[in-house]
Amino acid sequence: MRNPKPRRLNAGTVGAAVLGLIVLVTLLAPVLAPHDPLAQDLAHTNAAPGEHGYLLGTDQLGRDLLSRLLHGARTPLLVGVLAVLCGGVFGTALGLAAGFARGWLDQLLSRLTDIQLALPSILLALLVLSFGGRSTAVLVLVIALTGWPTYFRLVRSRVLALRTSEYVEASLTQGVPAWRVAVRDLLPGVRGLVAVTATLDLSRAVLMEAGLSYLGLGAQAPEADWGLMVSEGQGQLLSSWWIAVLPGLGLVALVISANLLGERLASRRRGATHLPTTATRTV
């Protein structure tokens, strides 16, 4: 067996650093951006990078691409983080309850996740976005909805193992109420597991937001959003490749860094528990 530790450490650190950089740049975008991301300069549409003082050129409406790129991660990050939080909290809470209470609650929730995991998440998302309305809140909910079963399954199986351990038995025999045992004894035991899962889930959530925005079901024009920008630029590939190609690079950097960090965290914990590897792409 090889010993890949040194390189993996680097990959994880690089992932964390790039992710941090993207978050920082997104937060500072209003200060860093040389132009308003929505301001149109119709005299200089489709300007090539460097032309007319636009460092990365302009898009089909003459909007500064650099400014739009700097702002473009806001929606994927915001929607992604919120969706991961919602799905993570929901899945963890239910997994905790199901693993701790067992019985009919466990049966019911487990069957529910079985059914949901049997359906491709993109179809579920399309269904909700078609008939349930389209807004950022719905987008967050839909991505959270397709993510919670992963947390549920992992937390549930971990709790099933933990609840037979002596310290949990001790608390229960002393008459500590069940909810307190769940929160004070079991929750700390699944915290690390949930953190790792959430990191990998972030890349899934970002990919899904980008895919739905590309299809026109996520972020709406004229907003600067990497997925939407790729879709808007696709028609201009023949004359101005940068409009579609550059925002996509941002997406790739974001997803790769989240995946690298997640895999690094997961590989440190693997062995003790079953963890997912790189988030499977659904879009």
Add this chain to the structure above:
Amino acid sequence: MVRFVLRHLGLTLVAVWGALSAVFLVLHSSGNPAVMMAPVGADEDQIARLSHALGYDRPLAEQYVSFFGDVLRGDFPDSLTFQQSALHVVLERLPATLTLAGTALLIACVAAAAAGLWSGSREGGGARREWPMWLVFLAQSVPGFYIGVLLVWIFGVQLRWLPTSGSEGAGALLLPALTLACGVTPPLARVFRNSLRGELSRPYTRTGIALGMSRARVLRHAAHGSMLPTLTILGLEAGALLGGTVIIESVFSWPGVGQLVITALQNEDYPLVLADLTFLITAFVLVNLIVDLLYGLLDPRVRHASERS
């Protein structure tokens, strides 16, 4: 075997019931679905008439029961843009989707086998052995639509080798199939590589080598042993494949079932959206059933394990 089949049929029925209930729930979540099903700009009178014609004014419980019957009969409201049975429009697009998915699956299998063999059978470590797995990691981290856009830009716009969209000829199939395969290959390649490495470290491999068996023959035995876990993943990939078609078909304007949903959404043709999504979801559950049954047929252990539980 009979019990195995019955058990899976039962699970599938539950899944279909759950999926259709979800469709029903979402459909009615906004109040009266007729508001969406009516053509754009319809007045209240028209909506009321449509609502009555489609039975949306009946009690919910009654609608819920008849919804299942309608779906099973393929009875959906007519498509607004095509002025004909929505299911008919969907089924017309099916061959294009199957062609695309089939080709993508074929490419993915070949690519996964090559990557898995390369990385799984090599001694030592480092880049020489692992580079296919890095490609796999990359393919997994790049959004499918972006791979599509990049391929169009490189092969369609810059090199002008292949058409950028449409479905004319075999050339038009290559880019969308390649893009779709990028989403399917990674899990396959990973599992094949890992189980190949597992097989190669087992005693029978050592015995084979000690007996002077050729490297190719040892590999063949190990690959045979790695087939089962890889086939399982292949079955699970049906979802990624189907989900992928929705986006990839849209990238390349490939006239399949997936692109139909998106164009129907853009045209606000909600009856067509409903029929298409219901069809895709049901088809997916049924494909899963077939995969499960085949898997049980191939491997008696699966059958018996499920009968014991």
